Amino acid sequence: ETVALFYGKNATKYACRVIPSIVNRIFDKSMKIAAEEKRKEEEKQEKIRKAAEEKEAKRREEEELAAKARAEQQQEDDVVHDPIYVTIAGREVDISETDIDPEYLQALPEDVREEV
Numbered sequence: 155e156t157v158a159l160f161y162g163k164n165a166t167k168y169a170c171r172v173i174p175s176i177v178n179r180i181f182d183k184s185m186k187i188a189a190e191e192k193r194k195e196e197e198k199q200e201k202i203r204k205a206a207e208e209k210e211a212k213r214r215e216e217e218e219l220a221a222k223a224r225a226e227q228q229q230e231d232d233v234v235h236d237p238i239y240v241t242i243a244g245r246e247v248d249i250s251e252t253d254i255d256p257e258y259l260q261a262l263p264e265d266v267r268e269e270v
Contacts, residue, residue, distance in 0.1 A: 240260065
C-alpha cells in the first residue's frame, strides 16, 4: 500500500522485474567474494593450527630435554658419597651431603661448630 501511494500502482510490478536482474548481476561476484573470504579464513586457520603444532612440538622437546637433564642429575645425585664424620658436641655427625669442608669444621671452635 505504501509503495502504491508514493510510486503508483505499477511500482510493485516494475520492482518484480528489476530485482531479479540486479540479483543475477551481483550473484556471481558475491559468490567469488564469498569463496575468496572462505579460502582466506581456511588459510588463517591452517597457519594457526601449524603454529600450535610447532609450539606443542617445541614444548614436548623441551620437556624431554628437561627430563633427560633431571635423569642425569638424579644419576649424579645417586652416586654414593663416602660418609664424612665430624665430632660436634660429642656426637659423630655425617656431613658428606652438606658440601661443608670437614677441615673447616674441625678448625672452628666447638660452640661455633654446633651452630654451623
